Amino acid sequence: MSLTSVFNIAGTGMSAQSTRLNTISSNIANAETVSSSIDQTYRARHPVFATVFQNAQGGNNGSLFADKDQSGAGVQVMGIVEDQSSLMARYEPNHPAANEAGYVYYPNVNVVEEMADMISASRAFQTNVEMMNTAKQMMQRVLTLGQ
Template structure:
């Protein structure tokens, strides 16, 4: 793996964390939205990531543990899935969106968990930025070796 590929890996990691932050923002924004129907109620969304391995190298590098030691070449967002936890029905017969039984359905969004996830995503994004800065500094040092 070349030092230049660090930029690709960190860049795709930043893109993945940006997607994660966007879904968290959507979840928090819809945390208090209500519906009178279970099917129309907002459900929490979560991105699914996968590590893409570099298949173009062709050789295992002589390692006995080549499959276990394989380094990822980028991060890929496979998609965004809806949370499977149950919705929160509340008995509020005076609410304008209440159904015929007086229930209003709230999303399955836990704001505390979303905030913790947001801190984790922003720190992961920041770590990828630091990796790119370190790789840039290392490449600049390589250019000054011949002086």
């Protein structure tokens, strides 16, 4: 793996964590929305990540271990899936969005879990930034070796 591929790997990681932060913020923003029907109620969304390998990007870069070890070339977001856990039904007959039985449905968003996930995504993003900065410093030091 070359030093320049570190930028590509960290960049894909930053992009994936940015998608993760966007879905978390959407979940938190819709945590208290209500609906009178299960079908119309907001469901929590989560991104699905997958590793991109060197072979999938068109080459093994001459590695002796290409057929045995595949080195990662980054991460990609495969899609965003809805959480299928049960929604919270509350009996609130005076609520304007209540159905005929008096129930309103709240999303399956746990704000505490979302906040913990947000901290994790933010720190993963910061780690990728630090990796890019370290690689940049290493490249700058390599350029000064001949002086």
